[in-house]
Amino acid sequence: MMVITAINLYAVRLLLRNLGQEDYGTFNAVAGVVLASTFITTTLAVSIQRFYSYTLGKGESNQLSTIFSASMNIILVLSIALLFIFETIGLWFVNNQLSIPPERLVAANWIFHFSLITLWFGLLQLPFTAAIFAQEEMGVFALISLTECVLRLGVIFFIGITATDGLIFYSIGLSAVAVIIFLLYAFIARHRYPEYRYCRKIPKETYRSLLAFSGWTMYSALAAVGITQGITILLYMFFGPLATAAYAIAQQVLHAFAALSNSIVVAFRPAMVKSFAEKDYTSLNKMFSANNKFILYLLLMVAIPIILELRTILDWWLGPVSEEAIIYTRLIIIYMLCFSMHNPVTTIIQSTGQLKYYSFFVDSIVILCLPATWLAFHLGASSEISIILMIVMCMIAHLVRLVILRRQYPSFSYATYISGIILRGLFVAVCTFFVVYLVHQALHPGIVRLIAVFASSCITTLLTVYFLALSAKEQQTLSHFLKQRMNKFSES
Structure with a gap:
């Protein structure tokens, strides 16, 4: 994950140089319309992995093919539905609401269509990715992730070398990478884990359980993705492409921190779910404590020097950047420190399967950030208020998380936490x-x-x-x- 993070940060520098700030901002705004739906990807990934791990923890590996088949069918139906929605309402929004310069409208439409292809193959790979996580094959995941990272860097490198418009070429390249990565996951998962096979006879209860769990998980993911991608769109509408580009730079730092946090979470989550399924609460409490500490101390170790040395880092990384980019990035690091602490709590709640009240109360608070940001912008507030609101809502939501965790998992102790x-x-x-x-x-x-x-x-x-x-x-x-x-x- 450290290597991938370093490559991704260099890729942003190269991408910003090859596209320019305005095209970079336009890409993030248009692609953000599609990427706003990645809450579905996050939802399904967590849901499928949870059912795989829970099934393995109960020693019912014969049920894995049923879960795999049901999840694949659900994904196919969702993919078709998303394609229809985006090619109608989404396309209208891009062409009529984003205020894209007329000379870049054709390129924006190319971005939009190929972003859909990227999303589609990202959805299809989820049952295979979840199988690798459930089997705790972190080495396989790291190898494929590194391959994806290098391929994306190669696409960015060739922007400007070909005769094709840079935005169009980049969009096509990302779609091609998505297809290759899907094929890699599918090939490896099918050959290493024969128990994950498609079958036609699937009990209705399997669909019902997956959809019920996914429904509330989807609401959680919608809130998380909505505030990041939604704010990208709001910044473009109120402040233009340069502010969006500055926010996109901050988001790259956010993604780097998220990668560090997730590298810990994905290692702990399958074992925590299995411990819950086995009713081994002593081990679960130890892993919960360790997971929190690993995330918090690792991020602090990196966050503090970056906040202090941010201007130097950004100057070397991207060249001269706007003051907005520096302010956004410092604030987004603080937000990420707060946000990352929800992962161990959410893992236990997901293990219980009782997501209704947790998702409703917690994520309703989080998603309030979007209307609050729109209102603040409408009243003339400065652009950084959006991230300040994200931090405030995140801290309030975490307090509610802890209250619900105590009710659903009595072994949790406020005093110890x-x-x-x-x-x-x-x-x-x-x-x-x-x-x-x-x-x-x-x-x-x-x-x-x-x-x-x-x-x-x-x-x-x-x-x-x-x-x-x-x-x-x-x-x-x-x-x-x-x-x-x-x-x-x-x-x-």
Whole structure:
């Protein structure tokens, strides 16, 4: 994930240079109309993986083919429905509501149609991707993800070299990559996991369970995707392509942080779901605590130096950028720190299968960000208010998450969570920020200060976490693990 993140960040620099800021903003606005529906992709991915992992945890692997077949049928029906909706209402919205410059309207339509193809193949690969996650084959997932990342970088590299319009070429290239990745997932999953096979006889109860679970999960994903893609569209409507381009830069940093967070989540989620299915709540509580700490401390270690050194990083990464891009990016990092903490909570709630009240109350708060942003823009507020509202709504929603988690999972303890995770996390953040800020102020801007700031952040976070944020048992486990690794290294 670190390698993929580095390649993706370089790809943005190359893409911004090859397309230009206005075309880059136009692409993100038009593609954002289609990508707003990726909440469906997120929903189905989580739902299918949950049912795979739960089934494996109960030792009913003979039911995997039924779940695979039902999910594939649901995806095919949804794909056809989405194609119809986007080619009618979506196309009208792009051509009449986004205020695209007339000379770029043809390219915008190409972007729109090929974004649909990309979305379609992304949906089709979900049952195969979920199978790889459920089997905890993280190496396979990492290899295919890296392949996808390199292929996308290759597409960006050839923008401007061919005679085709850059926006059109980029859209076609992304669609081609989506087809290749789908074929890779399908080929590997079918050959490594023979139990995931299509069958025609599928009980209605399987459809009912998948759709019921997916319905509320879909509402959650709609809220998460809606506020990011929805704000992209609102920024384009109220502030134009340059503000959208600045927000797109911030979103790339958001995606980089999300990749780090998800690399931890995808490793914990199958094991947590299986532990719940086995009623092994002791192991589940340990994994819940570890998952929260891994996410929080890893993101803090990276977030603090990036916030302080952001201008230098963006200048080296993309060249001179607008002040808006710097403000958006700092705020989006704070938002991501808050948002990422929901993952361990949501994993347990999804394990219970009782999503109705959780999704309704939590995500209704989150999705209020969109109308609030529209109203703020309409009243003349500055563009950064959109991300500030995202942060506020995210923090309120997390409090509601914890209340619902306590009701649905009695083993959860407010006191343990607040003292063991939140307060210790705040202490680690304050200590690390204080040390890193002193280093930042003591040195002149440049590569030496950048390295020193990141190094001091890593060292301070690790030491503070080890001595002050981990329990005695966690310290013992970590020390034992490190000694084993050192012994193996010395022997080799």
